[in-house]
Amino acid sequence: MLWFGQTTNNNVNEMTTSEDVVARFLANYDLQVATYSKAEMRMLVKTPDFRVSRGCEFQFYCEVKETIDADPLENHFVKVVPGISVATQFKYDDKGREYRLSKCIHKSVKQFNSVNPDLSLPNVLAIVNNDEMTNHKCLEDLVVGYSIADDG
Numbered sequence: 001m002l003w004f005g006q007t008t009n010n011n012v013n014e015m016t017t018s019e020d021v022v023a024r025f026l027a028n029y030d031l032q033v034a035t036y037s038k039a040e041m042r043m044l045v046k047t048p049d050f051r052v053s054r055g056c057e058f059q060f061y062c063e064v065k066e067t068i069d070a071d072p073l074e075n076h077f078v079k080v081v082p083g084i085s086v087a088t089q090f091k092y093d094d095k096g097r098e099y100r101l102s103k104c105i106h107k108s109v110k111q112f113n114s115v116n117p118d119l120s121l122p123n124v125l126a127i128v129n130n131d132e133m134t135n136h137k138c139l140e141d142l143v144v145g146y147s148i149a150d151d152g
Helices: 018-027 038-044 094-115 136-144
Strands: 002-004 032-034 050-054 057-068 077-081 084-087 123-130
Touching: 018 032, 018 050, 018 057, 018 123, 057 094, 094 123, 094 136
Parallel strands: 002 123, 057 123
Antiparallel strands: 032 050, 050 057, 077 084
16 A cells, blocks of 8 residues: 655646556656556446556556545634634544545455456555545554554
8 A cells, every 4th residue: 555645736737636646656666557448447347547567567456545634624714804714613533534544445445356356466555645634643543443642
């Protein structure tokens, strides 16, 4: 599993989709990505985002998922008077972050199973993180099954 930190880019003209981020990362290792054709996607229904090769040799399947803040604080500001805003009540749910990561993993498994059901080739899930409250610790807690405090 690959984990990428925040990739927010304010330059609208530069493409920064999650797939682009992962493709550029893989290119640093002389890996090329190929997407599925529309015909393949219609036939297979669910597919991973990429087939990854080095030269003519297939290496692995890659699915890209992105985490985003489902309820950003700036959505809760109300203008009181010109120049002054107040945040209204909002729900902060840290467990929701692990749930969203879990959904990423479960959806990816379905996509990998459609092209590689016998697991004869490697599957790689790349998660691009665009949620400033989600970090590698959330993923670690999800995989381990419980949270380990910094003080033990």
